[in-house]
Amino acid sequence: MLIKSSKCRFSTGFLRALIGSLVLASLSTTATAYTIYVSSEKDNKISVIDGDSLKVIDEVAVGERPRGIALSKDGKTLYVCTSDADHIEVLDLKTMKITHTLPSGPDPELLVIGPQDKYLYAANEDDNMVTMVDIEKRSKVTEIQVGVEPEGMGISPDGKWLVNTSETTNMAHFINLQNMKVEDNVLVDQRPRVAQFSNDGKQVWVSSEIGGTVSVIDTESRKILKKIQFEIPGIHKDLIQPVGIQITDDGKQAFVALGPAARVAVIDTSSYEVEKYLLVGQRVWNLAFSPDEKFVFTTNGVSNDISVIDVGRLKVKKSIRVGRLPWGIVVRE
Numbered sequence: 001m002l003i004k005s006s007k008c009r010f011s012t013g014f015l016r017a018l019i020g021s022l023v024l025a026s027l028s029t030t031a032t033a034y035t036i037y038v039s040s041e042k043d044n045k046i047s048v049i050d051g052d053s054l055k056v057i058d059e060v061a062v063g064e065r066p067r068g069i070a071l072s073k074d075g076k077t078l079y080v081c082t083s084d085a086d087h088i089e090v091l092d093l094k095t096m097k098i099t100h101t102l103p104s105g106p107d108p109e110l111l112v113i114g115p116q117d118k119y120l121y122a123a124n125e126d127d128n129m130v131t132m133v134d135i136e137k138r139s140k141v142t143e144i145q146v147g148v149e150p151e152g153m154g155i156s157p158d159g160k161w162l163v164n165t166s167e168t169t170n171m172a173h174f175i176n177l178q179n180m181k182v183e184d185n186v187l188v189d190q191r192p193r194v195a196q197f198s199n200d201g202k203q204v205w206v207s208s209e210i211g212g213t214v215s216v217i218d219t220e221s222r223k224i225l226k227k228i229q230f231e232i233p234g235i236h237k238d239l240i241q242p243v244g245i246q247i248t249d250d251g252k253q254a255f256v257a258l259g260p261a262a263r264v265a266v267i268d269t270s271s272y273e274v275e276k277y278l279l280v281g282q283r284v285w286n287l288a289f290s291p292d293e294k295f296v297f298t299t300n301g302v303s304n305d306i307s308v309i310d311v312g313r314l315k316v317k318k319s320i321r322v323g324r325l326p327w328g329i330v331v332r333e
Helices: 002-031
Strands: 035-040 045-050 055-061 066-071 077-082 087-092 097-103 108-113 119-124 129-134 139-145 150-155 161-166 171-176 181-187 192-197 203-208 213-218 224-229 245-247 253-257 263-268 273-279 284-289 295-300 305-310 315-321 326-332
Touching: 035 066, 045 066, 055 315, 066 108, 066 119, 077 108, 077 326, 087 108, 097 129, 108 150, 119 150, 129 150, 139 181, 150 203, 161 192, 161 203, 171 192, 192 245, 203 245, 245 284, 253 284, 263 284, 273 315, 284 326, 295 326, 305 326
Parallel strands: 066 326, 150 192
Antiparallel strands: 035 045, 035 326, 045 055, 066 077, 077 087, 087 097, 108 119, 119 129, 129 139, 150 161, 161 171, 171 181, 192 203, 203 213, 213 224, 245 253, 253 263, 263 273, 284 295, 295 305, 305 315
16 A cells, blocks of 8 residues: 555656646746737738747738838837838737827838837938937927938947938948937948847948948947958849848847848858858848747748748748738837
């Protein structure tokens, strides 16, 4: 009887341990769940994709021609540049309803959120301004004159610097967020699109769509450290048009969307050499990492889908159909 009792106690302990492990695994899975949001400028909607199943689970109607989108720091709100409506729409991610709008100049294209969710900064393509908006007061604070056709908006990790790119002036403008003044202008190649800071804030990567290059700029000196060029066998050079950029948190790799070339370039940031070109959808535009950086998601404007790239294997896992002309993309944990 004692032996049987001992066996019974062992079995109960084992079951308890097993149940505990399953609960922890369940909690771990829940903690890493995430959602992908994609703006479709032709359909005037935001597609909502579940990060686990990689399926579209919702669609939300927004204003005309949504392009740049950004998450609040607390992950509760999505801000949407509705370019043809000339304002920024505020989407509550709990109710999935537009609650109000924020003022911007004409044709807002890209935006970034400052520290503590206090201010929002938007590039207004039609009036050559960067607009600073007080999020809580829902009012315009100031406007900063920049170059012609501003688009790219990169904010430094410490929240001290904003880099805006002007497509026609071909410059990266360094804006001091303490005094809201342009303190430097760095000439890059033709039609700069995106500005992306490295996670340590020491570099800014700027893509030049027509120039076909990415300029790596030293944040402190404002000097160009390297101009990265791209060559893809069988693809005419004019079709290789860098746009979206994402850099891993450890700073070791950069992923660059190459537009009509339908490729994403994977770059070793220590050598600035292209490791691989990944075939994705047509007119790949912007990029976003999953929270654990196991995947990169791309918006493909002509094929109307997003591609899912496995970062560890450097292979495209699948594509997901979304609305027409997908443009902006963010991921919420």
